[in-house]
Amino acid sequence: MIYYIVSIIGLTLGFNILLKSKIIYVCPICAAVVITWMTGLLGLYLNQIWANPLTIAILLGMSAGALVEKFGIRYGLLWKLLMVLLTLPAIYYLVDKNLAPGAGLIFIMVIITIIMNRNQKLISSHSKDLFKECC
Secondary structure, eight states: OHHHHHHHHHHHHHHHHHHHTTSOOSOHHHHHHHHHHHHHHHHHHTTOTTOOHHHHHHHHHHHHHHHHHHHHHHHOHHHHHHHHHHHHHHHHHHHTTOHHHHHHHHHHHHHHHHHHHHHHHHHHHHSSOTTTTOO
């Protein structure tokens, strides 16, 4: 557990310096958490003793929750519900070293997001006021 905490603190400080220097424009904590769980997941698949599946699952869940919160306003309640329902088993399979079902669920989530994004563009193009710039 201490490896994960130190990693998140160190990476957050590093990304914060890069952000303040205007070198990169990402959320320092988000970047730190993603790099930490990606490293942990890699360690898990490489059978490293420090790779704790529970901690990795918690960090993955935090990232997923942040994404659902950020994009939920754009895609709506149905998208949020589907993402939460599909993320749970996806994370379970990933930390259980069942890569195919986990990756498959993530692929389904991407497809759902693409479809909902296209539907949103169609809805917004039809609801545009055609006479707004008339006069």
